[in-house]
Amino acid sequence: MSKLLDIEKKYIKEDIPDFQSGDIIKVHIKVGEGKTSRTQIFQGTVIRRRGAGINKTFTLRKISYGIGVERTFPLYSPVIEKIELLSKGKVRRAKLYYLRKRTGKKAKVRKKVTIKNMTK
């Protein structure tokens, strides 16, 4: 088993912020266009984290021009350049699929109020 972990270790990134369902994060994605590549940003609420080891993934949901958009990323994909944690959310479950049925203000996750946030 440990030899399998050794193979995965090479691809596992250490510098990923600790984020959970309900948090709002910003993902910098490398997009290749022929020979050149540029960075695209996808920002949204984390509605799910799943998997183990190298196969961990997370799903972001955002409302773009009134239409709900979800995108799933492999957590350790080399395509992801950077993940920024923008705010923590206050949620009571791990999978926020209930957001899909909701619209407007109800489709939002309340922000977690921490001492750090309050001083701002």
Add this chain to the structure above:
Amino acid sequence: MNVIKAIIGKKLGMTSIYDENGKAIAVTAIEAGPCIITQIKIDRIDGYNAIQIGFGDVKAKKLNKPIKQHFKNKGIKPKKVLMEVRVNNTKDFKVGDIIKTSVFEKGDVVKVTAISKGKGFTGAMKRYGFSGQPASHGAQYHRALGSTGASSYPSRVFKGKKMAGRHGYKKVSALGLEVVEVNEESNVILVKGSVPGTKGRIVLIQDMGKRRGK
């Protein structure tokens, strides 16, 4: 020297890695070798040309006398697994040669042979892919194998008729798999896709003489 592109290993399990384009690929990790050539079979004596290779150490007292003597005659430490690989020309090989993972490189197309996972006693639908009968429209006969032959002639079921029975645990080869990574230090070969058998099963990797990619 011409090296034999075949190695015995142990299936470690599956995982995924990322290629240079950032694409995830499912791979099977095989802990392969080092193997040793234990016997060379030649056409004149054995009726065919082949190389016998051994893998994994074992205590001599675990073996029976004929096999113990086989290793003793060759002056080789007893090996757990012996397998044969057919070759056209045996001149390039000698007993005691060591085969390491480095005989393979990235991009090689290989065939992996192992005993598949046992499925137990299964029906004809799972075992031979029979279609079965309708699930609905009043059918009361769903997964049975159907007719096994005509009536008064031949008045019997032909031998070899595909029926329910033990499925799996048979020697199977997965063909055309690509070698994705070779690690010489940890003796691990990563092969794209799945390989027959459970984790820990002994597998034989053989080159198919083709290359993929650059």
